[in-house]
Amino acid sequence: MSTTAAAASRTRRVRIFARQGVAGGRRSRGASILLWIGVLLTLIFCLFPFYWIINTSLKTGAELSTGRLFPAHPSLDNYSSIFRNGDFTTALKTSAIDAGAATLIALAIGSLPDTRSRDCAFPGSS
Secondary structure, X not given: OOHHHHHHHHHHHHHXXXXXXXXXXXXXXXXXXXXXXXXXXXXXXHHHHHHHHHHHHOOOOHHHHOOOOOOOOOOOHHHHHHHXXXXXXXXXXXXXXXXXXXXXXXXXXXXXXXXXXXXXXOOOOO
């Protein structure tokens, strides 16, 4: 079989599978439902820690030991007390300075090859 014939045969198979909706055939309704249940469970598994962090931050000290999914009396007092704490704000400033310095160093080092490659002549460039 020639290369052109093989490519044409492959193209025909791809078109047939595309018309069927899924490579290799259609999924049954039950398989689609199971797929979406799996997607939903994965999504819950991935997002639950973020929910729990926010939920815990809104609880008062007495509510922390209850283990409820929703705080009975949500409060933003924890956030205001954190920013009044000098240790936290110092650590936050240090982290911001470190992240900014690391970004600037990465940009400086990453831009060096660019300035050198500008001077090089590559095949096909004018």
